[in-house]
Amino acid sequence: MISLNRVIVLGDEKLGRGVKESLINYGFDPIFVEVDPNEKSNNSFRPLALRGGLGDFNLLLVGKTGYYEEKAAFVVICLSPVYKNEMGSFKGQMSFENFLGWDPIGVKEITILDPSNGRALPSVWSSVMNKLLSIDLTKIKVSVVASQIKVAGEGLERKYRMLREQGVIFYKPDELTYLNDNGIIIRFRDHIMEKEIELRPEILVTLDQPTVPYPYKALFETMRIEMDQYNYPQDDNVLRFPYYTNRKGVFVLSPLPEFLNEDSVSQLVLGLCLEFKRLSNEIKSNLNRVTIEYNRGQCAYCLTCFRVCPHGAILFESKPNFLPLACEECGICVANCPGEALKLIKLKYEELLSNVKESIKNGFSTIMLSCQRNYNVVSEVIESGLDLSKERPCVFEIPCAGYVNENLLLSIATVGGLKKITFVGCKEGNCRTGKGTLRGEMACKSVKNLFKLLGIESPILNFYKLSSQDFIGLKELIREM
Amino acid sequence: MEAKPWDALVLGAGISGLEAANLLGEMGFEVLLVERKPQLGGYAALYQCKAVDGKCVECGACLVGDAVRKVLSNKKVVPMTGAKILNCHKDNGLFKLELMREGEVSLAFAKAVILCNGFSPFDPSTQKNLSYGKASNILTALEVEEILRNNGKLLRPETLEVPKTICFVQCVGSRNEKNIYCSKVCCGYAIRIANLIKSIQPDLNITFFYMDIQTFSRSFADDFPKLKQKYTFIRQIPGELIVNNDGSISVYAKLDGVIKELYYDLVILSCGISPPEDLDSVVELFKVKRNNDGFLRPSPEGGIFAFGTATGPKGITDCIREVRCGLKGVVDYLEAGK
Numbered sequence: 001m002i003s004l005n006r007v008i009v010l011g012d013e014k015l016g017r018g019v020k021e022s023l024i025n026y027g028f029d030p031i032f033v034e035v036d037p038n039e040k041s042n043n044s045f046r047p048l049a050l051r052g053g054l055g056d057f058n059l060l061l062v063g064k065t066g067y068y069e070e071k072a073a074f075v076v077i078c079l080s081p082v083y084k085n086e087m088g089s090f091k092g093q094m095s096f097e098n099f100l101g102w103d104p105i106g107v108k109e110i111t112i113l114d115p116s117n118g119r120a121l122p123s124v125w126s127s128v129m130n131k132l133l134s135i136d137l138t139k140i141k142v143s144v145v146a147s148q149i150k151v152a153g154e155g156l157e158r159k160y161r162m163l164r165e166q167g168v169i170f171y172k173p174d175e176l177t178y179l180n181d182n183g184i185i186i187r188f189r190d191h192i193m194e195k196e197i198e199l200r201p202e203i204l205v206t207l208d209q210p211t212v213p214y215p216y217k218a219l220f221e222t223m224r225i226e227m228d229q230y231n232y233p234q235d236d237n238v239l240r241f242p243y244y245t246n247r248k249g250v251f252v253l254s255p256l257p258e259f260l261n262e263d264s265v266s267q268l269v270l271g272l273c274l275e276f277k278r279l280s281n282e283i284k285s286n287l288n289r290v291t292i293e294y295n296r297g298q299c300a301y302c303l304t305c306f307r308v309c310p311h312g313a314i315l316f317e318s319k320p321n322f323l324p325l326a327c328e329e330c331g332i333c334v335a336n337c338p339g340e341a342l343k344l345i346k347l348k349y350e351e352l353l354s355n356v357k358e359s360i361k362n363g364f365s366t367i368m369l370s371c372q373r374n375y376n377v378v379s380e381v382i383e384s385g386l387d388l389s390k391e392r393p394c395v396f397e398i399p400c401a402g403y404v405n406e407n408l409l410l411s412i413a414t415v416g417g418l419k420k421i422t423f424v425g426c427k428e429g430n431c432r433t434g435k436g437t438l439r440g441e442m443a444c445k446s447v448k449n450l451f452k453l454l455g456i457e458s459p460i461l462n463f464y465k466l467s468s469q470d471f472i473g474l475k476e477l478i479r480e481m
Numbered sequence: 482m483e484a485k486p487w488d489a490l491v492l493g494a495g496i497s498g499l500e501a502a503n504l505l506g507e508m509g510f511e512v513l514l515v516e517r518k519p520q521l522g523g524y525a526a527l528y529q530c531k532a533v534d535g536k537c538v539e540c541g542a543c544l545v546g547d548a549v550r551k552v553l554s555n556k557k558v559v560p561m562t563g564a565k566i567l568n569c570h571k572d573n574g575l576f577k578l579e580l581m582r583e584g585e586v587s588l589a590f591a592k593a594v595i596l597c598n599g600f601s602p603f604d605p606s607t608q609k610n611l612s613y614g615k616a617s618n619i620l621t622a623l624e625v626e627e628i629l630r631n632n633g634k635l636l637r638p639e640t641l642e643v644p645k646t647i648c649f650v651q652c653v654g655s656r657n658e659k660n661i662y663c664s665k666v667c668c669g670y671a672i673r674i675a676n677l678i679k680s681i682q683p684d685l686n687i688t689f690f691y692m693d694i695q696t697f698s699r700s701f702a703d704d705f706p707k708l709k710q711k712y713t714f715i716r717q718i719p720g721e722l723i724v725n726n727d728g729s730i731s732v733y734a735k736l737d738g739v740i741k742e743l744y745y746d747l748v749i750l751s752c753g754i755s756p757p758e759d760l761d762s763v764v765e766l767f768k769v770k771r772n773n774d775g776f777l778r779p780s781p782e783g784g785i786f787a788f789g790t791a792t793g794p795k796g797i798t799d800c801i802r803e804v805r806c807g808l809k810g811v812v813d814y815l816e817a818g819k
Contacts, residue, residue, distance in 0.1 A: 119702035152665040152695040157656055194738050238539045242802040257699045271806035376550050429537030465535035468546025471630040
């Protein structure tokens with residue numbers, strides 16, 4: 001067992017080392033692994049795989065001098081985003097990052113431009129506005145061109161106001177064109193003055209966009225960390241906020257779409273320390289837990305379970321190893337196993353099936369299968385919202401909508417005596433297993449289609465995507481009951 | 482007789498208070514969660530999930546429902562609703578608090594106090610030009626939530642007609658002479674609620690009167706051009722909302738250099754986040770300080786902490802982030818005192 005204070009900080013020189021130092025100050029035992037996607041640094045490593053799970057990670061690395069292996073209880077990613085200038089370079093153009101550390105001696109005119117249709121982050125605006133306020137604006141004429149000025153940050157509206165009072169002109173064009181004519185020319189229509197404006201800035205500061213470069217993407221893929229559409233190592237899921245990834249025990253401080261400055265990173269480090277502590281308690285109490293029952297005789301060694309596990313909780317060596325600490329007991333591996341080699345100990349298929357049969361014996365003709373996250377919500381709503389004249393459904397809690405596969409749903413639907421099966425999962429994008437709700441929906445659709453194709457009469461089968469505050473959706477559910 | 486002291490007393494059971502109480506409880510601390518209202522959840526619990534076509538839009542509303550259920554099953558957290566704090570003294574490192582509940586006064590002792598007393602929505606009736614309160618078809622977004630919750634769609638409140646044209650007026654009570662701050666969440670909130678309404682009532686024409694649209698999601702830059710095709714965006718804040726005899730609302734706006742009168746069946750005011758109405762009493766009771774914008778200073782010292790919208794405007798997920806990161810200070814404080 002590795003010390004629960006051991007943390008791998010996987011990052012670049014700029015962010016990673018600082019995070020390592022602060023973790024030491026908070027009493028942890030971090031190791032800094034420098035990753036340089038451009039492979040320029042001599043001390044950098046390339047991760048080959050991140051095996052194991054929460055409490056027992058095993059990071060395989062290759063460096064200039066050979067292969068290495070690092071073990072730790074937790075992993076933290078802190079890689080700086082790369083700022084990309086979408087316009088190309090022009091004479092007099094500089095990125096805002098350079099602008100922040102620049103001394104405008106002898107300059108008469110500066111133009112600040114957000115070329116990205118209002119995408120620049122409030123944190124970028126904050127640092128640029130601070131810089132502008134530190135410049136003697138009586139000597140330099142400053143124009144700002146941005147379709148949206150971001151003031152959703154503390155004190156930003158005040159700074160925006162001060163800049164306007166000091167003579168900075170803010171243009172907010174909906175569209176603009178620019179061309180390179182020995183320096184940049186920007187043209188747009190100003191809707192307040194109702195006229196076409198042409199600017200030929202001496203110095204053009206562009207509010208560049210943070211991006212996740214391709215080598216990072218490859219790195220996250222190697223480590224089996226799910227990404228969002230912009231390759232941020234945190235899939236677009238409200239439950240992952242602020243620093244969780246799909247792999248329990250792997251955290252991301254940067255790159256995150258919302259963050260930029262070092263302050264926010266050090267804030268997140270505080271949160272992480274607390275999270276490590278909380279998870280350490282969980283690890284200690286779950287050490288001997290077994291979550292999945294494995295039947296070697298039925299296993300086809302097809303690696304499906306390894307591939308589908310959203311939490312990276314399965315390690316496939318000569319056989320699948322189920323890592324109890326990383327396992328969220330969602331049962332997605334069970335649902336996808338083609339050989340029926342797996343059983344979720346918390347709720348076995350046969351147990352669920354016999355519970356359904358029992359409920360039919362007890363006179364229920366409608367049942368509801370609800371994912372763990374919605375179970376209490378739908379139970380409460382049915383209790384209070386369904387009028388007494390209607391027949392109540394028997395509600396079953398399942399770990400995740402993705403736990404129910406076609407086979408199970410077919411077995412339930414063909415038990416006999418059921419009029420209606422209502423299946424409830426989460427909204428797409430706040431399911432705790434990521435894609436579980438979509439898998440459940442698919443299973444429901446397939447089974448429905450199968451009955452339709454075969455022309456067999458079946459119970460009415462409906463899939464609902466609900467959430468605890470979805471008053472409209474819950475009302476709809478009650479109406480359909 | 483002295484009762485056993487709580488590790489922490491959390492004031493306010495909105496999303497920040499719930500999150501703080503839950504996390505502390507999970508870490509083994511005993512928490513008393515004091516809420517003024519009869520139910521848990523605060524304003525955040527009134528928000529409808531804004532998912533469209535079953536796709537989450539990260540409004541965070543469900544996190545509030547989840548947090549309420551978690552608190553109710555957390556054995557270390559004792560919620561106390563309908564209660565108010567009358568008095569607070571710090572004596573020998575322990576806070577002695579006088580609580581009033583259903584007319585009865587009781588005493589509680591706590592090692593730390595966490596202020597999560599939230600916000601008050603800006604009251605639009607203080608701005609005469611908005612005619613709020615004079616016409617039934619000028620609503621705040623919270624009132625729209627209620628209509629949606631009760632009817633499943635947007636209707637005009639008195640006549641129960643389906644509106645054909647509606648508009649959102651942004652920055653009500655934010656970014657003005659009095660409140661020199663952006664409330665941060667209203668842009669995203671208004672657009673999410675517009676998307677939800679539009680998905681239920683696709684024929685509805687929706688206009689936004691705005692200053693600057695603030696980023697509200699990861700895909701803002703990709704989504705915003707699409708939104709501009711779906712809705713009308715007018716970069717002006719109406720000077721006055723005029724109530725017509727037929728119940729419709731007129732707004733004058735300068736479009737392409739010409740002043741035009743625009744009619745709307747319903748006007749929705751995106752009211753900003755103001756410091757809580759009773760913040761003065763909290764400031765006095767706990768001897769904490771306000772910042773320039775009138776909210777609490779984020780990290781008061783000596784065992785008193787403040788999180789969430791009490792320290793400045795922020796959305797549900799940002800509140801959660803602030804609590805998760807800031808609680809480290811609380812835990813360190815409590816452990817140092819052991």
